[in-house]
Amino acid sequence: MSTYQSLCEVAAEVALLTSAESVLGWDQETYMPEKALGHRARQLSYLTGKAHELLTSSKTRKLLERAEAEKPEDERQAANVQGLRRIIDRATKLPRRFVEEEKQVTTRAKAVWVEARRQSDFAMFAPHLEKILGLARRKAELFGYKDEPYDALLDLYERDTTTREVAALFAEMRPQLAELARAAVAKSKQQRPGVLKGHYPCKQQQILNREIAESLGFDFGAGRIDTTAHPFCTTLGPADVRLTTRYDETRFLSSLFGVMHEAGHGLYEQGLPGHEFGLPGGSAASLGLHESQSRLWENHVGRSRLFWTKWLPRAQELFPHLRKVKLDEFMREILRSEFSFIRVEADEATYDLHILLRFGLERRLVRGELAVKDVPGLWKEEYHDLFGLTPPDDRRGCLQDIHWSMGGLGYFATYTLGNINAAQLFAAARRRKQVAAALERCDYAPLLQWLRKNVHAHGAALTPARIMQLATGRPADAKWHIAHLRERYLG
Amino acid sequence: MSTYQSLCEVAAEVALLTSAESVLGWDQETYMPEKALGHRARQLSYLTGKAHELLTSSKTRKLLERAEAEKPEDERQAANVQGLRRIIDRATKLPRRFVEEEKQVTTRAKAVWVEARRQSDFAMFAPHLEKILGLARRKAELFGYKDEPYDALLDLYERDTTTREVAALFAEMRPQLAELARAAVAKSKQQRPGVLKGHYPCKQQQILNREIAESLGFDFGAGRIDTTAHPFCTTLGPADVRLTTRYDETRFLSSLFGVMHEAGHGLYEQGLPGHEFGLPGGSAASLGLHESQSRLWENHVGRSRLFWTKWLPRAQELFPHLRKVKLDEFMREILRSEFSFIRVEADEATYDLHILLRFGLERRLVRGELAVKDVPGLWKEEYHDLFGLTPPDDRRGCLQDIHWSMGGLGYFATYTLGNINAAQLFAAARRRKQVAAALERCDYAPLLQWLRKNVHAHGAALTPARIMQLATGRPADAKWHIAHLRERYLG
Known part of the structure; x- marks a missing residue:
């Protein structure tokens, strides 16, 4: 040997x-x-x-x-x-x-x-x-x-990225994102809500979620979905990827997009070379790339009109009261933007603001500028600054995320880095005719294959920056993400 | 230290x-x-x-x-x-x-x-x-x-017991058991079957099983029930005991007695001193004692008329078509004896014969007197000798049990040893007025307490023989078991 x-x-x-x-x-x-x-x-x-x-x-x-x-x-x-x-x-x-x-x-x-x-x-x-x-x-x-100490924590999740760089990026994005969110929320307010009101039995939600995860290419022979307090994806072996979600019987889209998100993580894990399990080549390159996969499938695929041309009819079979809902009305609901207290349920137009809040707070915590006891108060203040609302309680404020309890300080920034990567990768993938044509047919296999080859197969054998460069022809840049949000929410 | x-x-x-x-x-x-x-x-x-x-x-x-x-x-x-x-x-x-x-x-x-x-x-x-x-x-x-080599395997599950002793015991019991089984089956044949026919939704079965397991004292804060191909009980930690069962929507008693059986194992495990987890004092004394706990709760408690005075009304709430069934009819069904192909579904009157068959076969396998390829044939022959019937396939023959696949050769005898211990322990417990009086009220706490003190608390700090002697005042003897079967099935 x-x-x-x-x-x-x-x-x-x-x-x-x-x-x-x-x-x-x-x-x-x-x-x-x-x-x-x-x-x-x-x-x-x-x-x-x-x-x-x-x-x-x-x-x-x-x-x-x-x-x-x-x-x-x-x-x-x-x-x-x-x-x-x-x-x-x-x-x-x-x-x-x-x-x-x-x-x-x-x-x-x-x-x-x-x-x-x-x-x-x-x-x-x-x-x-x-x-x-x-x-x-x-x-x-x-x-x-x-x-600063936060650099060391950030590097655990997003190698070669410094706090200063992320802070500068977020500072640059903040006014654009804030303006975009305000406009998107204002636009949505003009539309009458409520066409999705109804009862969505958990069992039926599970059927739909599973069918959709399968259609994206998630292999249930090497994975499964269970129920937890906070949705996540974890890998127990080279052919054993577990997704979790939670159910709310008044809304089916919450668990569905949750599953699409986690399935995106799961597809990345299932696409890593199994024979290199435990080696860098068999591991994800970074969380910013991991999140790019979850956000790509959840948002770029799952919240597209094209996607629902296929899946709304199936949802209507499973939830008969949806039969009266037209695709246009349904898409208005899906793309409804509002300031929500809960990050994982936020729409794309407001999502990154949740991350900016967390990143700033965490950085101050780690620097010792913010005491733990002052977290709830500052969370509410900052939330108000960003969203113009105050969370009514800590469950919908600083207690909503599992990350701190897992010791995941330094993690949150990767969600927005993931959004940036997702938009750029999706744009690059769609430049391939075969991928674009298949998406028109709601066939996701060529997109998955492109991601397998250009992202998953590298594992962490290349840096995330190198993977982005090779896959898209240029370094990661927020412009695709911002353009995507503008087009989808203000277009 | x-x-x-x-x-x-x-x-x-x-x-x-x-x-x-x-x-x-x-x-x-x-x-x-x-x-x-x-x-x-x-x-x-x-x-x-x-x-x-x-x-x-x-x-x-x-x-x-x-x-x-x-x-x-x-x-x-x-x-x-x-x-x-x-x-x-x-x-x-x-x-x-x-x-x-x-x-x-x-x-x-x-x-x-x-x-x-x-x-x-x-x-x-x-x-x-x-x-x-x-x-x-x-x-x-x-x-x-x-x-003989089988001694070494048997000793893994039932310490200080030899193949020769078990073979002698089984040889002695065989004619009594065979006669008893024949008589019990003949008696049951005269009664019209079928009052329990109907649909028993899995979800309702789960509710009943859980309520009953709780009423026996199984702590769901330190355990749970899941679904598997073969029911079992396993301990994942000093406060983590997992039971499993399987469901058949045409019969609710199959999963119910399965759960009572596994809960019996679980109660033993939950009764072992947690602070000695990993030490002999925190471990079960033997499988023959383990099985005594499962068989005691399943059979002596669960198949008693007294038990169903409380639980039949609850079952009737959950399965409304049972409302027309009277307690007498119900008990006749519960105590119906028939030659079944599947051990875990066998009634008490025929159960031990299944064990005798397996013990003999295993012994010959280990001695090299029986080739693996000849197992299905010999199983059918032996089954015919004992039961007068031939299993129609191997699923209902030599493939029904998980034990060999787990490497559990030497295990089966402990089921009958468990039956013997169960009857003797239950008789001893009932000699305590407080236990007997509580059983009349379907209150199982004093019985559990007696078992906790006289069996569970010892762990493996005493030998199984010593535990039986201390708890019941004499060495293990099949006479209580045989007497119990005669009384219940031929009385």
Whole structure:
């Protein structure tokens, strides 16, 4: 066996542990009984520690050094070795005790968050957030950073991107997005709402969601959909991608777009080279690219008129009271823009404002300029500045997202980066005649194939910037996203 | 920290790994998508290997030796050290490669078995059974045995019990059981069947099953019920017990008694001392005792007339077509005895015959007197000898049980040992006035408390024989079981 192969074996062994963790994490969110939490936290912390120990052992590090000294067989091998260097170096900066503690804290915090959100009780969640913030700051110090600690956290999700760059981008986008959102909301206000009112049984929603996810190409032989408090997508193995959603029987579009979003993540995961599972080449390039996939399928495909020429009739079969609704009326509802309190239910025209709010708040939290106890107040203020409304409670304010409870500080910016990438990738894909023609027929296979080849197949063997450049012919730029929003919401 | 405490920490660490395995195993049976199997087998095999490595390491063995040399603080500590000696010695006899291979083989075999059973295709399953039989024989050789290899397998499930003893017991019981079964079946034949015919929606069955499991004392805050091909109970942590069942919408009693059976196992698991999770004191004493708990709740409680004075009215609320059924008619249906092909659906009067058949067949398989390819034929012959009927296919014959696919050769005898223990324990419990009086009111709390104290609390700190002796005042004896069957079915 070559040194490189031996190194790959270690990475595969680490992936056995981390993917076992993922099974336990998925179970925690979906089916685990409540009293099981303490033991689950111990199991997860233990597995995390074991994976960390293996990844950072002197044996692994020596193997890596030897693999680096060898001439790689091809570019992919070189990229995998480089990627492992990055992963192993980063892991080595964290003591095992630290990663174990982080897992314990976040496993418990996730469970508390579910309850705090349900009861809209920030005080219940605050001590956990305090701990998580402390861990995030320590992590940033351990990793090191250029300008500010948030850089280190952001880099975990979006490599090679700095806080300063994101802040500048968001500052530039903010007036455009705010104006666009105001105009879109004003336009929607002129239209009479309510044609979608009615009862949408959960079971029927599940049928529709599944059919649509299948039509996009999601492989249910290697995945499934379950119900959770916060929708997510997680990968438990190279052929095991789990999506989740939640149901509201007064609105079917909420779970449907949720599923399309998560299925977008799932299609990316199912498109990664399975034989490189656990290696950089078998992993997503960044969250900004991951979100580009979810937002592309959810918004560019799912909220298009074309899509509903096929799927409205099917929805009408499943929900007979929709039969009286015409496609034009239906599309007005789908593209209705309003200032909503909940990010995951926001329309595209207002969505990014939710991200700007979170990014600014998180940055101040990490900088130590904002105390945890002041989060609810500032959230409301900032929300009011952006949307002209005040959330009536924390459930619809700072308690709505799971991210902080998972320790995901630094994550939110990737949603808007994802929107930017999505618009640019979709525009590039549609320049292919075959893709565009198939979309006219509501056939998504050529689009998926284009994404498989131009995004998924690279895994993290290329940087996200390089993938965007190769796939679209130019660096990531927000102009496609802004143009798309203008056309769809103000056109 | 004392040596004993250090040893307990190692055992707890092993339990973190094995309980993570249990989560992955549970997921495999309940929700895992089919293509995930290969990776799941690798994950499970890896975790098994890791647990084995830790349990058998020289460090652990030295710790054990030092703990043995110290004066124990109390009997419980002494029992835990002795029990760990037994577990560690046994594990040390198996090479790590062996346990990893066994896990790989059985993980895959379980999935194949589900499909082979569905298609009633023994040839599909045969090569897997061949491998499993080979592994079982090798395991027996590695463990060592007194008279025959089957001893070593039996001892895994029912410690201190030999094949010869079980064979003698079964030989003695066989004519009594056969005669009793014939008489019970003949008696039932004279009664008009069919008052329970009707449609029992799965959802309504689930409501009833859950209410009944709760009324027995099963804690759903620390457990749940899911759907699988073969019902089982598995423990994922000290407060995480998962039951499963399957539904047939033409019969509600099949899933109900299935759930009562599994809840019986679950009550035992929930009654084990959680702070000793991973130690002998926190583990079940034997499968014969485990089965005594499931059979006690299923049969002695669940199939009693008293039970249905409370639950028939509730069933009638959930299944309105039952309203016309009187308690007498209902009880005749519940106690209807017939020769059924499927063990898990067999009535008590015929149940043990299914076990006798399997025990004999398995013993011959392990001795090498029976080839895998000849199993279906011999099964049919033996079934005919016992029941006077021939199973029409292997789905209703040798493919019906999951046990072989899990590598559980040596397991079946414990069902009849469980029946024997159940009758004796139930008789002893009812000698307590408080228990008997509560049962009259359909209040199961005092019975559960008696079992908690006299069976569950011991864990495996005492041998099964000692537990039976202490709880009932005498050694295990089949006479209560036979008397119970005579009274219930021929009385």
